[in-house]
Amino acid sequence: MAHEENGGHLNYFAVFIALCVFTGLSVVFDLLKFENRLITIVLVLAVAVAKAMCVMMFFMHLKFEGNWKYVLLAPTTILAIGLPLALLPDIGVAYYTPLAPQAGEWGEEMQAYKASHHGSGHAESPDAE
């Protein structure tokens, strides 16, 4: 079934080249150092999703498999997404002020220390909410 439709060796090589290009893109997006870090995050994760789709559809032959793939993968996908969504309200986007004791000690002295050691690195500020 899968082997009759997958188009053979050449297509695999094209997928391989696409995966290499995508990996290069991830590194380029990191090197570009966008002013807004969110742009980098969105871009590299989009590239990761594209790479994952290539591997799943062509290397794992899911593009050519029957509908059983949905029966098998839909529940696991739902559960996989469910866990972070369940944790997110309390830990990820807490409505109260997070009081990690170690964060409280990071005053001006540490910010100056960090600036002198990291230069213009993109370390997140502990004050950022």
Next chain:
Amino acid sequence: MSSHAQQPSAVKMGIPIPDSKLGMWLFLGTEIMFFTAFIGSYIVLRLGSPGWPTSSEDTHISVVFGGVNTFVLIVSSYCVVVAHEAMAQKLFGKARQYLLITFALACVFLGIKSMEYYGKFSHDIIPGRIPETPTQAIAKVDRELETVVRARFAVYTDGEDEADVNVPEARDLATVSAQLDVFANGDEGDAARRETAKADLRLYSEWQNLHQHIVANVSLEDVPQAAGPGYLKAREQLAEGEALPTLKIGEVEGLVKKLKSDVDYGPAVKAGVFDPHPVLYGNLFASIYFLMTGFHAIHVIVGMILFGLALGSKLDESWTDWVENSGLYWHFVDLVWIFLFPLLYIV
């Protein structure tokens, strides 16, 4: 033969794939949940921890290592799919070649990963060992320096033939230092050993001084004698509501640098004391990094075993399903890394 065996095989009910492949996909379903639990928890914890370490100065993460390993896994995934295709075409020699390349690439991946791990260990980036505040960083220097002093004092108290100092163990450092002072400034024993003892007493004095300053939480530079006469005098001169300058991490950083450059005990301090480097949420980062990459590396090893078993066999037609299922597993290992690379190395 029984009449039962001559009957045409019954129509296979259920999902139209071989049982072994169904088993592998069900297993991969559980694996998806296993890894997304880690990845999802990481994303959530990171969102809830403003100030998460991202600089390579803090994490010692190299995009180059991660990028090369990504490339290595992609090439190996391609080799597996070609090997599977070759098995389907009964080109077993070709399949063996590509499986061998895959196995070799898995070794390369683990080699690079072990280099990365070594880089972390050599900077003490280990869960539970990373100071997260200036106070913790200074206390860590204090503990490490004390360990170095104890190890150096033990040479005089645990001498195999005859101990230079008559104290059974270097547990009571004050007593050892007092007796060592007598030994170092006397004329008994080996002269070179007495000189080393003098250097070790200097190191003890430096550590004791730092320790007292940590206890009193006063500056090394502005209050030279913590808990001593200088400290008491400085306190007397304070106006009401005024406080003595507190110990700064920069001062301790300078002290460690000075101790490491000493001709006599410098190498021992270098080997035993890490530069003070507080990293906010560093332990959480290290736990997540080692948990995720560690479990991924275990999966790589399992994949190598699967390919190793195929390579150790005759690799005939009967191994076609094995190669296909091992390939599916290997692609999944690649898939996990596709997400770990941006999440751990770039974002």
